Amino acid sequence: MRTAMREIRLLAEFGNAxxxxxxxxxxxxxxYHDLETYTPFDIPELDANLGLRRPRLGWFVLAAGLAGLVxxxxxxxxxxxxxxxxxxxxRPLHSIPAFIPATFEGTVLAASLAxxxxxxxxxxFPKLWxxxxxxxxxxxxxxxxxxxxxxxxASDHDRAHAEQLLKESGALRTIARVxxxxxxxxxxxxxxxxxxxxxxxxxxxxxxxxxxxRMRAQPRYEPFGGSRFFQDGMAMRTPPPGxxxxxxxSTSFDTAAVDTATLSRGANRFQVFCAVCHGVAGxxxxxxxxxxxxxxxxxLTSAPVVRLGATQLYAVITDGFGHMPSYAAxxxxxxxxxxxxxxxxxxxxxxx
Amino acid sequence: xxxxxxxxxxxxxxxxxxxxxxxxxxxxxxxxxxALSILFFVAIGVTLGRGIGAWGNNIPVAWAYGIVDxxxxxxxxxxxxxxxxxxxxxxxxxxxxxxxxxxxxTLFALVxxxxxPLLHLGRPWFFYWLIPYPATTGVWPNFKSxxxxxxxxxxxxxxxxxxFWYLGLVPDLxxxxxxxxxxxxxxxYGIFALGWRGRATEWRQYRLAYTLLAGLATPLVISVHSxxxxxxxxxxxxxxxxxxxxxxxxxxxxxxxxxxxLMLILPIRRVFGLQRIITKxxxxxxxxxxxxxxxxxAYAYVCExxxxxxxxxxxxxxxxxxxxPMGPYAIVFWVMTVCNVITPQFFWSSRLRTSPxxxxxxxxxxxxxxxxxxxxIIVGALNRxxxxxxxHFYAPTWVDWSLLIGSIGLFSLLFLAFLRWVxxxxxxxxxxxxxxxxxxxx
Numbered sequence: 001m002r003t004a005m006r007e008i009r010l011l012a013e014f015g016n017a018x019x020x021x022x023x024x025x026x027x028x029x030x031x032y033h034d035l036e037t038y039t040p041f042d043i044p045e046l047d048a049n050l051g052l053r054r055p056r057l058g059w060f061v062l063a064a065g066l067a068g069l070v071x072x073x074x075x076x077x078x079x080x081x082x083x084x085x086x087x088x089x090x091r092p093l094h095s096i097p098a099f100i101p102a103t104f105e106g107t108v109l110a111a112s113l114a115x116x117x118x119x120x121x122x123x124x125f126p127k128l129w130x131x132x133x134x135x136x137x138x139x140x141x142x143x144x145x146x147x148x149x150x151x152x153x154a155s156d157h158d159r160a161h162a163e164q165l166l167k168e169s170g171a172l173r174t175i176a177r178v179x180x181x182x183x184x185x186x187x188x189x190x191x192x193x194x195x196x197x198x199x200x201x202x203x204x205x206x207x208x209x210x211x212x213x214r215m216r217a218q219p220r221y222e223p224f225g226g227s228r229f230f231q232d233g234m235a236m237r238t239p240p241p242g243x244x245x246x247x248x249x250s251t252s253f254d255t256a257a258v259d260t261a262t263l264s265r266g267a268n269r270f271q272v273f274c275a276v277c278h279g280v281a282g283x284x285x286x287x288x289x290x291x292x293x294x295x296x297x298x299x300l301t302s303a304p305v306v307r308l309g310a311t312q313l314y315a316v317i318t319d320g321f322g323h324m325p326s327y328a329a330x331x332x333x334x335x336x337x338x339x340x341x342x343x344x345x346x347x348x349x350x351x352x
Numbered sequence: 353x354x355x356x357x358x359x360x361x362x363x364x365x366x367x368x369x370x371x372x373x374x375x376x377x378x379x380x381x382x383x384x385x386x387a388l389s390i391l392f393f394v395a396i397g398v399t400l401g402r403g404i405g406a407w408g409n410n411i412p413v414a415w416a417y418g419i420v421d422x423x424x425x426x427x428x429x430x431x432x433x434x435x436x437x438x439x440x441x442x443x444x445x446x447x448x449x450x451x452x453x454x455x456x457x458t459l460f461a462l463v464x465x466x467x468x469p470l471l472h473l474g475r476p477w478f479f480y481w482l483i484p485y486p487a488t489t490g491v492w493p494n495f496k497s498x499x500x501x502x503x504x505x506x507x508x509x510x511x512x513x514x515x516f517w518y519l520g521l522v523p524d525l526x527x528x529x530x531x532x533x534x535x536x537x538x539x540x541y542g543i544f545a546l547g548w549r550g551r552a553t554e555w556r557q558y559r560l561a562y563t564l565l566a567g568l569a570t571p572l573v574i575s576v577h578s579x580x581x582x583x584x585x586x587x588x589x590x591x592x593x594x595x596x597x598x599x600x601x602x603x604x605x606x607x608x609x610x611x612x613x614l615m616l617i618l619p620i621r622r623v624f625g626l627q628r629i630i631t632k633x634x635x636x637x638x639x640x641x642x643x644x645x646x647x648x649x650a651y652a653y654v655c656e657x658x659x660x661x662x663x664x665x666x667x668x669x670x671x672x673x674x675x676x677p678m679g680p681y682a683i684v685f686w687v688m689t690v691c692n693v694i695t696p697q698f699f700w701s702s703r704l705r706t707s708p709x710x711x712x713x714x715x716x717x718x719x720x721x722x723x724x725x726x727x728x729i730i731v732g733a734l735n736r737x738x739x740x741x742x743x744h745f746y747a748p749t750w751v752d753w754s755l756l757i758g759s760i761g762l763f764s765l766l767f768l769a770f771l772r773w774v775x776x777x778x779x780x781x782x783x784x785x786x787x788x789x790x791x792x793x794x
Contacts, residue, residue: 079492
């Protein structure tokens, strides 16, 4: 806040609120400004004499409330009218009365969040340390003491006069000067430097400063890089003969191996997992497929799918494609091949 | 009354003392509510493990204890907001002594209230489907249904109540930080106090933000129970399909919450010796509020019956004039009527209004009576719908009872934790009241 980074040049402690109110009023009459008070309870009577400006939090809250209103209504419109239109007993998709409750709640939620976090932001909270804390017994400002801080004086004489006024108003004690918060920044800097010095000591080469390069420059080979260690001069080794990638265990498809058992297994799996969207005949004729937005599942019997290789079909089942999720968890590799074989059968059937 | 207190320092120390040393009654109560909370979690575990079949619900009574408890708890929460926000806006200074307790009640009641509809989903782990987010399935919640309205209302209500409660707490947490007997406590309270020092600038922002939140919470609290009532009134069922439901529910909610506030503040007042802070004046005001809201609830009952008769709808007439007073749950209906309609009428007498015993007993009766009201509205309407062939008598199972009793246990547990570790009387507001009383006396 205003006073946070500023030097406090006079601090006075009062035993009760009435004395503080009177003292502030008197200082104000004598044209002192830049005052701050610290009180255990709210004293709105002080505001006028402290010359505080009216906080502008209200406008921020209003703006947030309106934004919440637009967002809540917009989400409902987007969801129920645009992205996922659902016909509920023929009621209109854009149903204004039904959108009112959530819109209202969205407005209140956004405005309330703005009031709460706006106030924290303006006050620069959380702020766990402040210069006043260094004053002995200042903590009683939250219990039963009333403090007054002054920041600027035209001259030393001016300050002496203020001090006199405060004492006359019943101040229990006055404190001449409290340092700035920059002291604490300095203290933190020293602490950070000490920490760095400690890190320095961890280096192999004591006394040569911290070796920043060590984390980046690691002794290792880059892929496809050269090597002086191996005779062929390459860092990468050729795998032993006959090695295949883990994923490729069953990417081979032997058409000769397709028998009636495989096909009926494929038909069974297809009807359980694929037919819900692609249709029992693979022609896309299903309730789910018809309602799928924005893109419907492709016809398995259409020319582009027929042109796909068996391995490509296998890959689509394994990894998914577009809206279609992966079926690797539901179908074993053998089942996937069986499904591919069955899809081929469907394709041939429809071509005939 | 506050004039009797020697000074602000003593006042602060006295009010914060329960946070440093628990009273003798605290531990036994904590153990009992802990045991009941365990029962609650066991019942939740059974519900999750075995499914909703563990409850007594069955078609046509698809909604029973789960929804009764939900409506009851969320209604109880409403009085807390009413006391802290409505009365703040109306400049009712007396609210200062009890608003923190009432707000905490709101929060903990909401914790319970939000659990019941989640459990009632059947598959609570999919509750996030109710939240509009761009899912890979491309599916969105249907905002023409009342379920997403409930989600919006409850989540907003909980968030706003929490912020309102916490913001009000900050100056007192600062006082707790500065009074705390050990360094660890000073640190913990210090972190939660966010660095409050009581500057005039801080008080000014605080006052504005607090009033803004009160102004926002006031229409919010009305909207929340209105939305809850819409769950019922947008259906076709006789006994539910009625336009008087939103105001009827809001008044009933505040009424039940006042009953609960009384059940909380009267023992607290006695155990912690807060007769100077929560005065006879408070009891008198609370008694008057019970009388007013109770009479409004009675008026709503009469209106409901009148509308049922005036509608000319035979099903509506049957539900209100036959099924309720003479049907399978007639006993619940009559006990409810006595508890909710007759009890508050005793508080025309100012002697009873200031009697803690009378208020406590009335609070308990109304508290239970309002639960029965929800039971009558929900189960009483569902168990006899349009088709007599599908009529079904609903009986709760042990899981239903454990959820109800266990939720009271969880509430008590949270509330006891609050009494133990949070300044439960707004110390700074009480100091302000004392200042004003002294000034007015001078």
